[in-house]
Amino acid sequence: MKKVLFAPSLMCMDMMNLSRDLTILDEYMDLYHIDIMDGHFCPNIALSPTFCNMVRKNVRLPMDVHLMCEEPRMSIEALELGKNDYISVQAETVEKNVFRIYELIHKKGNKFGVVLSPAVPLTAIENYKKRIDLLTIMTIDTGFAGQKFIPEMLEKVKNAIRIREESNCHYLIQIDGACNKNTFKQLYEAGADILVVGNSGLFSLDKDLGTAAKKMKEQFEILTGVKNEHRNNFRN
Numbered sequence: 358m359k360k361v362l363f364a365p366s367l368m369c370m371d372m373m374n375l376s377r378d379l380t381i382l383d384e385y386m387d388l389y390h391i392d393i394m395d396g397h398f399c400p401n402i403a404l405s406p407t408f409c410n411m412v413r414k415n416v417r418l419p420m421d422v423h424l425m426c427e428e429p430r431m432s433i434e435a436l437e438l439g440k441n442d443y444i445s446v447q448a449e450t451v452e453k454n455v456f457r458i459y460e461l462i463h464k465k466g467n468k469f470g471v472v473l474s475p476a477v478p479l480t481a482i483e484n485y486k487k488r489i490d491l492l493t494i495m496t497i498d499t500g501f502a503g504q505k506f507i508p509e510m511l512e513k514v515k516n517a518i519r520i521r522e523e524s525n526c527h528y529l530i531q532i533d534g535a536c537n538k539n540t541f542k543q544l545y546e547a548g549a550d551i552l553v554v555g556n557s558g559l560f561s562l563d564k565d566l567g568t569a570a571k572k573m574k575e576q577f578e579i580l581t582g583v584k585n586e587h588r589n590n591f592r593n
Contacts (some may be wrong), residue, residue, distance in 0.1 A: 358582070358583050359545070359548075359583070360583065360585065360586065361545060361549060361550065361551070361552060361577070361581075361583065361585060362387035362388060362550060362551040362552070362585075363385075363386050363387050363551070363552055363554055363559075363573070363574075363585060364386065364387065364388045364389060364390040364421060364531070364551055364552065364553045364554065365382055365386050365389060365390065365553075365554055365555075365559055365560075366390045366391075366392065366533075366553050366554065366555040367389055367390065367391045367392075367404070367412065368391070368392045368403050368404060368555070369555040369556050369559075369560045370560070376415065378566050379412065379415060379416050381566045381567045381570070382416075382418075382566065382570070383416055383417050383418055384567075385567065385570035385571070385574070386418060386570070387418065387419075387551070387585075388418050388419040388420060388421060388551070389412065389416065389418055389419070389420045389421070390420075390421050390423065390533070390553045391404055391408070391409050391412065391420060391421070391422050391423065392404055392423045392425060393405060393406065393409070393422060393423065393424050393425065393426060393432055394425045394426070395425065395426040395427060395428075397426070397427045398425045398426055398427045398447065398450065398499070399425050399499045406422075406432050406435035406436045407435075409422050409436055409438070410435075410436065410437045410438075413437065413438055413439060413442070419439070419441040419442050419443070420438060420439075420442045420443070421442070421443040421445055421470060421491060421493075421531070422436060422438065422442070422443065422444050422445065423445045423470075423472060423493065423533070424444065424445065424446050424447065424450075425447060425499055426447075426450065427450060428450075429446045429447075429450055429451065429458065430458065430461065433446075433458070433461055433462060433465070434461070436465070436467075438465070438466075438467050439466075439467075440466050440467070441468070442467050442468065443467065443468045443469070443470040443490060443491045444462045444465075444467050444468070444469070444470060445470025445471060445472050445491060445493055446458060446470070446471060446472065447471075447472050447474065447499070448471050448472065448473055448474075448477050448481045448482060449474065449477055449481070451471075452481075455484075455485055456485065459485065459488050468490035468491060469488055469489055469490050469491075470489070470490060470491035470492070470493060470531075471485075471489050471491075471492055471493070472493040472495060472499075472533070473492070473493065473494050473495060473513070474495050474498065474499050475495055475496070475497070475498060475507050475509075475510060479513065479516055479517060479520060486520065486524060486526050486528070487524065487525070487526050487527075489526065489528040490527070490528055490529070491528060491529050491531055491551075492517055492528040492529070492530050492531065493530075493531040493532070493533050493553075494510055494513055494514055494517060494530065494531070494532055494533070495510070495533050495534050496510040496532055496533065496534035496535055496536075496540075497533075497534030497535055503555075503556060503557070504534065504535065505535065506534065506535035506539070506540050507534075508543075510532075511543055511544075511547045514530060514532065514544070514547040514548060514549060515547055515548060517530050518530065518547075518548045529550040529551055530548065530549055530550045530551070531549070531550065531551035531552075531553060532544050532549045532551070532552050532553065533553040534553070535557060535558075536552040536553055536554050536555075536558045537554070537557040537558035538558075538576045538577075538580065541558075541576065541577050541580045541581060542580040542581055545577075545580075545581045545583065546581075554573060558573060559573050
């Protein structure tokens with residue numbers, strides 16, 4: 358059966374106990390999702406390249422750094438990541454220079470990710486879809502956690518899979534937004550490869566993070582019949 362990877366959103370973590378909780382998550386999760394927000398692309402400010410670089414030095418799992426920035430180049434240049442890490446840019450922020458951004462990310466030795474907001478169609482990636490390593494489909498509007506799932510995005514996921522197969526693309530499909538027990542089954546059946554889990558999907562399930570991670574995986578297994586296991590070769 359198809360396996361799904363889980364990526365906890367570090368924006369939702371207890372920053373006062375970051376080191377302790379990262380040690381716990383390293384044992385249960387598959388990669389980390391980190392949002393960098395500049396307060397301009399979306400009306401919120403969160404995390405930074407410095408934070409990402411610090412995390413990179415202290416965890417084993419790969420990372421996906423999601424740049425919600427009007428000008429992503431500065432953040433890309435400041436990141437110091439590993440060969441299995443993704444740098445993901447919003448499609449609408451690189452319309453005029455996507456190939457230069459792609460080259461910049463690859464010269465740094467990182468993988469190229471693209472994020473599609475709910476209002477951005479799949480046609481936005483038509484000219485560079487074969488270069489994408491990770492395609493993230495937002496199922497909520499960007500910028501804030503806790504929003505309602507947008508069900509129309511399920512068809513977008515299915516179409517992204519169809520395009521991948523028909524065009525011989527290699528990207529993984531990641532879902533970001535309201536991934537929890539209410540949507541796990543739908544997202545699995547739609548064909549998602551990676552689910553970003555935040556407060557509703559992981560962190561609010563128990564005060565003890567290890568217990569919360571176990572509960573999340575139990576929920577997913579009950580709903581889908583699929584047991585999540587680490588892909589050891591996916592680690593840095």
